[in-house]
Amino acid sequence: MKIKKNDKVKIICGKDKGKSGKVLKVAPKSKKISIDGLNLRVKHMRPRKQGEKGERIQFPAPMDISNVILVCPKCSKDTRIGYKVSKSENSKNNKFRVCKKCKEMI
DSSP states (O other): OOOOTTOEEEEOSSTTTTOEEEEEEEETTTTEEEETTSSEEEEEEOOOSTTOOOEEEEEEOOEEGGGEEEEOTTTOSEEOEEEEEEEOTTSOEEEEEEETTTOOBO
């Protein structure tokens, strides 16, 4: 999965189109992410104790990964992501993400 937790992303379709936020949670199997303060849903909670009132809770619902695009931290543009593999002297391969626009490591 190319988008990770704490990345800044921009929504490219849906009711919050054009807004950006920080990724809170990533679910790779279902290919969904949750974004802080965006794609909010309302959940009605029943009162638990006698005399307590019910309440409405807003929470960021998971959305499909294809509806967002990463915002590069270096050039601050919406960008696609590539990968680069560098070999170290210990014959260990290090794989890291690369911005397709500014060619900088993310």
